[in-house]
Structure formats: C-alpha cells, structure tokens
Amino acid sequence: MPELPEVETTLRALRVVGRTILSVRGVDYLPTIAPWGLEAFQEALRGRRVEQARRRGKYLLFLLDRSLALAIHLRMSGRLLQLPGRTDPDPHTRLILELDDGSSLVLRDPRKFARAGLLQEPELQALEAALGPExxxxxxxxxxxxxxxxxxxxxxxxxxxxxxxxxxxxxxxxxxxxxxxxxxxxxxxxxxxxxxxxxxxxxxxxxxxxxxxxxxxxxxxxxxxxxxxxxxxxxxxxxxxxxxxxxxxxxxxxxxxxxxxxxxxxxxxxxxxxxx
The missing domain is CATH 1.10.8.50 (Helicase, Ruva Protein; domain 3)
Incomplete structure (x- = not known):
C-alpha cells in the first residue's frame, strides 16, 4: 500500500509536466534519497524541466530534460501531492520540489520508507526491465x-x-x-x-x-x-x-x-x- 490504483490516482492529480524545478528542500532523512548526498541531489535537480510523468508498476517516474529521471516509490505510507505556493516541511515531510509555477511537489511519509532516486537512461531501462508487464x-x-x-x-x-x-x-x-x-x-x-x-x-x-x-x-x-x-x-x-x-x-x-x-x-x- 499504495498499489497500482493509488499510484495511478496520485499521478493523475499532479500537474507537473512542463514545469521546471527551482529548488529542492525538506530532506531531513537522507535514506529517502540514498545513495545520493543532499547537495548532489539538489544540484542534479535544480533547473531541470519535467518532460514526462508516468507510472510503472508502483513507481512514479518523472522524465526530466538532459536524460535524467526522478523515480519515486511510496512504499508503505508515502504520499506525493502538489500544493499551491511555497510550503514549509512538517514532521512527515521527506522532500519538497519547488516548481516554476509557484507550486510545490511534496513527498510525505510518516514511516520513512518512501524513496526518491535519480536515474540515468541505462538505469531507468534496467529498472523497467526488472518489472513484469503492466x-x-x-x-x-x-x-x-x-x-x-x-x-x-x-x-x-x-x-x-x-x-x-x-x-x-x-x-x-x-x-x-x-x-x-x-x-x-x-x-x-x-x-x-x-x-x-x-x-x-x-x-x-x-x-x-x-x-x-x-x-x-x-x-x-x-x-x-x-x-x-x-x-x-x-x-x-x-x-x-x-x-x-x-x-x-x-x-x-x-x-x-x-x-x-x-x-x-x-x-x-x-x-x-x-x-x-
């Protein structure tokens, strides 16, 4: 939990395609973005444009410009939501991406199991190949x-x-x-x-x-x-x-x-x- 229907519903509620990531905040639990360090993660995402957003199995995949993808898995209790305006982290916030339309993409997870990773094209292909068909x-x-x-x-x-x-x-x-x-x-x-x-x-x-x-x-x-x-x-x-x-x-x-x-x-x- 969440499973395919919940991840699909989460994706359909987002309006991020065409948006540019301005900043990365709210990472208070580094395993969320492991093996990336915070500064490298922030630098890799800053200024990237979201070209496509889709679901693969239980993964949310955000394909960015310059051949990079952000893969988010909600695991047991993660939630990904898009909030209007700048938002401050609460105790369950694990990641905030501030977008150029003024909204914030927020990953919350009280149990700290959710993961967000950055993948180059070969890594994305390997992830998808390891999964069964839809x-x-x-x-x-x-x-x-x-x-x-x-x-x-x-x-x-x-x-x-x-x-x-x-x-x-x-x-x-x-x-x-x-x-x-x-x-x-x-x-x-x-x-x-x-x-x-x-x-x-x-x-x-x-x-x-x-x-x-x-x-x-x-x-x-x-x-x-x-x-x-x-x-x-x-x-x-x-x-x-x-x-x-x-x-x-x-x-x-x-x-x-x-x-x-x-x-x-x-x-x-x-x-x-x-x-x-």
Whole structure:
C-alpha cells in the first residue's frame, strides 16, 4: 500500500509536466534519497524541466530534460501531492520540489520508507526491465495472460500475483480481491488451474484494478492513502474480503478467513475459494 490504483490516482492529480524545478528542500532523512548526498541531489535537480510523468508498476517516474529521471516509490505510507505556493516541511515531510509555477511537489511519509532516486537512461531501462508487464495491459489479452500465468506451475497464486517480476503494481489488497472474484484460494498452485480458471483470474484482476482506479484507490481506516488535496479513495466501500476477517462474505455469508501468505495477511472466503 499504495498499489497500482493509488499510484495511478496520485499521478493523475499532479500537474507537473512542463514545469521546471527551482529548488529542492525538506530532506531531513537522507535514506529517502540514498545513495545520493543532499547537495548532489539538489544540484542534479535544480533547473531541470519535467518532460514526462508516468507510472510503472508502483513507481512514479518523472522524465526530466538532459536524460535524467526522478523515480519515486511510496512504499508503505508515502504520499506525493502538489500544493499551491511555497510550503514549509512538517514532521512527515521527506522532500519538497519547488516548481516554476509557484507550486510545490511534496513527498510525505510518516514511516520513512518512501524513496526518491535519480536515474540515468541505462538505469531507468534496467529498472523497467526488472518489472513484469503492466497487468491492465496483460489482462486485456487472455491468451498472453494465460501463457504467462501457467509458466509458473509450482507457484502459489497469492504470492505470484504480488511478485513484481510477474506483473507490476499488484499488492495485498488487489490480489485478495481478484482471487475472491475468481473463486480461487490464495494457496492454490498455478499448476492445478484449469484453462477456464486461469482466464477467469486474469479477467478478475483486470476488473478489480479498473474499478479501483475509477474509485480513485482505497483509503483504509488509518487514512494513510489520500490524493490531491486530501481526498479519500472510495474503493474501500467495495472491498469484499480485504481486512474483513470474521465478517460475512458478500457472496455467500460465510465468515471471511485470514491466513499468512509470504508473511502477509491474506483474506478469503473458505466456501467461495476452497483449497482443492
């Protein structure tokens, strides 16, 4: 958290393309920009123009002039927002980029896990090559999705969906929600799936991600994820299993169960998603 829908929503709220970075402030936790030192980081960004902004998996990528890219990963609790005018850092501010339109691009993260890195073109290419395909693209092609999925017969479904080398951008929330819609247990091995089940999972994953983007992401009870000027994502109202342990399944009424998969909590319906 944030996952693909939250990062996509964050990106869509920004208006930075064409803007020039005037200054870099607010870095009070150097691991945020590691391995760059503060002065080198400031010097590298000062005067750069943002030529393109896009998402790749859970990364926000800002392509700058003179073949440099700023890559930001929000990790567990990071937020990136664009504020009007000059802003002073608060206790959770990790980075402020002041832009030539008077706005400030602010990275906040109370848990200090978020990272901002500068990449030359070969490094950017290596980062993108290490990630799997975008699931929204892959899921539109059932043949390609099925072939990629079935190439991992020994992997368990939940762990595979969250593997960023398999598809980029899916995490705990949307893996659980997709598996529930597809009626598949998180511990099922890929090799036990029929062709119909494999295709159904791709359809479910694509649908969940599209709906979550349309709802501008998922803001949970802790309120960690917000976008724009503090707005909440509405997909939390549509969650069927995630963080609903003990509550009735929306499809059959069976209490939702919780187990650990790869040291992460996983939620599923024992009746709708039997482990065969």
């Amino acid at each position: 699931p929204l693209d892959l899921c539109r092609n059932p043949v390609a999705w099925k072939a990629r999925l079935l190439a991992h017969p020994r992997r368990r479904l939940k762990a595979l969906l969250m593997d960023q080398r398999f598809v980029a951008g899916v995490g705990n929330i949307y893996a659980d929600e997709a598996l529930h819609r597809a009626h598949l247990h998180p511990l099922r091995r890929v090799g036990t799936l029929s062709d119909t089940e494999a295709i159904r999972l791709g359809e479910a994953l694509g649908a969940v991600l599209r709906e979550a983007i349309a709802a501008e992401g998922t803001t949970l009870e802790d309120g960690a994820y917000r976008f724009g000027d503090g707005q909440s994502g509405r997909f939390a109202l549509r969650l069927r299993v995630y963080r609903r342990a003990g509550k009735p399944c929306t499809a059959c009424g069976t209490p939702i169960a919780r187990i650990l998969v790869s040291a992460r909590s996983s939620y599923f319906c024992p009746k709708c998603q039997p482990l065969l």
